[in-house]
Amino acid sequence: MSDQDRARALRRRHVHERQAVVFGVLIAGLGVAGLGAAAMYTDNLSLPFFERGFSAKPTAAAESVAVYCPPEGALPVPNDQITVDVYNGAGTAGLARQTAQSLTGLGFVVGATDNAPSVSGVGRIVYGPAGSAAAYTLLAYLPDAVLQLADRADARIDLTVGSGFEGLLPPEQVVLDPATPLVGPSGCTPFSELTAATQDGEQADGGEQPADGEQPAEGEQPAEGDQPAG
Template sequence: MTSPAPDPVRETRRKREHERQAVVFGLLIAFLLLAGLAAAAMYSGAFSSPFSRPIYTPVAEAPQPEPCLPQVEGQPDGALPVPYADVKVRVYNAADGSEPLAGANEDVLNERGFNVVDTGNWVEKLGQSEVRFGTKGITRAYTLAAQYPDVRLVLDDRKGATIDLLVGDEYSPPLSEDDVLLDAETPMKDVEGCVPASEITPIPRVTLPKN
């Protein structure tokens, strides 16, 4: 009996399948070899696995706490307000708008007897208004802050007693004089959540360039 002639189409298909299988097996073998080499390198310490590195998640820096009032010699019941004329203050605009907020606050503070020694524009824009001061100006800062409904007390590393009022975007006008809770004979109260100044790291003082 005569054997059937080979089918060329079937032979070609079988050859292609063999070639495809050889490629697949070759890739698998190459992958296993590379994985083995990588594992050996990590085991020997040649390089570290990316999965062994700690995941870094940025943490928002907590704002500086506000300082408590200091003990003042001759005022055993607590620090009294500083006479307005003894409070040297610089007033700066730290808001985005073009409204002359520094000048407007200068007028109000001068009318109340504060000693405004300078005005101008601050070097950065702020949201909440701030009073900045050194350790010698804490009672002065509290005296000034009492004129406003919402202002933050910020301790910096200046040496003198002059303080700065920075008027930010979230600016609130000064309280009326009748609403200022200060009395020359009544000790001032600490702001809520305050920390003794000795436990606070002051921020660097910002010095504005001179014109």
């Protein structure tokens, strides 16, 4: 082989080596990016500058509001009829996912899982009037959680685990009897006061209805069939 042929062969080998290095770096970078994306998606990695949107964004601190008793005579709701959105307010990576798995194992239906602003204590259960019995049912598995009423129409509830969260109670330690009505904490506000306030607000928004027998305003035509008898 001539010197010229050897030089060409050497150049080709160097080109191939450079290409191999470039492609190797690209493949490695893609692999790292893929692992990072998977970790973020499964809640195993939490970045302080990355904040995802919430389906129902909890507040940072529980407000000092009245705790309403469960509806009178309300029974525990079967776990498989309760939908819970789980939020991580403890700052521990993967805690929302782990808690969601625990809830699923207990038969609850888990909706969204996400990060949340920092929450102190064991956690917070956010619910609307329609989800009162469901919230008290979940509270039996997390007795030290704070109940917080929200303005929502459905029975879905949120569980935000806080910095003091150590796990849900195992079923054998949960004090719930399917045939025994739920009981609220001492001093809780009767649920009837909540429903009464809600009804008063709806009537106020609905406007005033004319009383029976009230004559139509001047110039208003009577409805068909309301002509005076001959």
